[in-house]
Amino acid sequence: ADRFKTELCRSWGELGRCKYTNRCKFAHGVAELRSIDRHPRYKTTPCRQFHTRGLCSYGSRCHFIHGETD
Ligand SMILES: [Zn+2]
Ligand SMILES: [Zn+2]
Structure with missing residues (x-):
């Protein structure tokens, strides 16, 4: 299954930053979470x-x- 941006990025959530920036497959904040899975x-x-x-x-x-x- 395609899990792209269906979960919040752990690094982003814990550290407030992520080395993958916008290439990260996880969502950086709830606004980026794909609403389809909500x-x-x-x-x-x-x-x-x-x-x-x-x-x-x-x-x-x-x-x-x-x-x-x-
Ligand atoms: Zn809970
Ligand atoms: Zn990330």
Whole structure:
């Protein structure tokens, strides 16, 4: 399957930069994420798992909000 820009770039998310710049196959920010793969309620609801446990097994692929910058 074509996963181009369907996931957030880990480097971008953790460091705020990425050595691949615009050649990166991952999305640099939610604005670059391809909406075709987004959940209808993508990032509209706080993640219960993240807010109760402080972490979420889905990481950046989670459809729910993890924080202020998410
Ligand atoms: Zn990147
Ligand atoms: Zn989550």
